[in-house]
Amino acid sequence: MKKIFRHTLSCAAVALALGLTGTASQAAGNEILLGASVQLTGPVANTGRYYNDAYKLAVDQINRKGGVTVNGKKYTLALKIYDNQSDVNLSVRQYTQLVSQDKVNFLLGPFASNFALADSAVSEKYQIPMVQGGGASDQIFARHFKYVFGTLAPASNYFSSTIKMFKQLKPQPTKVALLYADDSFDVSVANGTRPLLKASGADTVLDERYSSNASNFNTLLSQIKSKQADAVLVAGHETEILNFIRQAKSLDVSPKFYSFTVGVPSDDFRKALGKDAEYAFGMTAWLPSPTLKDDWFGDAAQFAKAWGAQYRYEPDYHAASGVADVEALVKAIEKANSLDPKAVRDALAASNFQSLYGHIKFADNGQIHLDQTVIQVQNGKPVAVFDGEKFLKQPQYPMPDWAKR
Structure with missing residues (x-):
């Protein structure tokens, strides 16, 4: 009803x-x-x-x-x-x-x-x-x-600031895994991210679509591990990202860098994961x-x-x-x-x-343009770390292995 x-x-x-x-x-x-x-x-x-x-x-x-x-x-x-x-x-x-x-x-x-x-x-x-x-x-x-x-x-530009930040990270991520759900937002994110990754010189070692509301990421996580991806970009909704992180911990899949289109700005997301939310990167157009x-x-x-x-x-x-x-x-x-x-x-x-x-100010197509600020969970809070050009605060990078946290 x-x-x-x-x-x-x-x-x-x-x-x-x-x-x-x-x-x-x-x-x-x-x-x-x-x-x-x-x-x-x-x-x-x-x-x-x-x-x-x-x-x-x-x-x-x-x-x-x-x-x-x-x-x-x-x-x-x-x-x-x-x-x-x-x-x-x-x-x-x-x-x-x-x-x-x-x-x-x-x-x-x-x-x-x-x-x-x-x-x-x-x-x-x-x-x-x-x-x-x-x-x-x-x-x-x-x-x-x-x-x-x-x-x-635009969804196609969500990871733009994140990829610009790659070149200023030490060591610089070079092998990237791109995962995205099969809905219109996440497909747009992926379509926009591919050329950005190519222009950055990164090697996309995994480019995979998964079903919306997916609960099992074990196969994709195993591929991330076997291909030795050092950065993972995931476009999805909050429940999917929660499942992904929990299973990454369970399988001890620990690349240098994780970034997600949703979750990191959300208080509920960080409460749901507790300390396991630490080091996760995301983005926001608003603070x-x-x-x-x-x-x-x-x-x-x-x-x-x-x-x-x-x-x-x-x-x-x-x-x-x-x-x-x-x-x-x-x-x-x-x-x-x-x-x-x-x-x-x-x-x-x-x-x-x-x-x-x-x-x-809406463009001719009816959409506005706002820059994405890269944020990271540090001590349980989302912290602005990169504005698309420069660091606002030093990121906690590389992400330590789950077993060493």
Whole structure:
């Protein structure tokens, strides 16, 4: 049975209770309704919750700060969120319901590229703007859609800073294993990483795809060991990476360097592994710096503090990108001075503002570009070590053998 989550402040809650749903181009009373389908249960719910929590926190904060002004009239933001149960087909049906039956004004995205790839087709079909910070696959933005906008940097560039760092590590990694899941995000990561590795002069000794939600990596780990890879790059989702690391320890597969597209920035990931998370590298386009400012939270450090107080866990770039999605829509609505979907879509395309997540300026394909900072787990915390050009802090490298930790 699908679960529906509604979230507003009191006046908007009353409007929902009375059934005051508007059309896509005209808000009900003083309410602007945003809709989303996210993974609140199922295999990727641990990351999906970032978006649910981000949307709620952003809506609450924007409403507390006065809401949204259109043509001199004040509007309150409201949310309608469905639980897609980590089922992409259900997610598509729910987005269709959001626009065709629930009559939401605008859309926020799900987590994961394969979901965003499918769900954004609904946005395009009905010409309702969707801003999503959960899908980074290049495939999402290669279709020349006009109504989908993304706040994650291109997946094809995720390992760029990591590979640039190779040349400054001593000893320099020369034999690299590239592993990636078979979903659209991880395939895009792999497609972008191959030419970067080739240009770096590294020898790719293993290039293997595995099934999404894989639980057994023993065969791949044995190949890593037999081919004597000294660096391993893994594109996957958090549960897969947890399984990979646990089995690497069990088989004592200890290259000099591990890096993962997800996990390292996540508090839950590090808690799940404990000391076994040490030395793992990852990347992030966001850190809670006080230099990143916005109109509602103040700055990223204040946002992180508010997030921790509200949810009792630390935000990462998923959380920040989710908040930026809401902020981008509000900026566009006020810039357009209209609730007309096309006018807001055009304002989104012209976005150019600073958020607590970073600079929001969409390219012609609807995606933003943000540099990835290399991070490493050191003493249980993610530490920024390389910015794409120089070391910010000395990495702990090479990684010691499991048996010697």
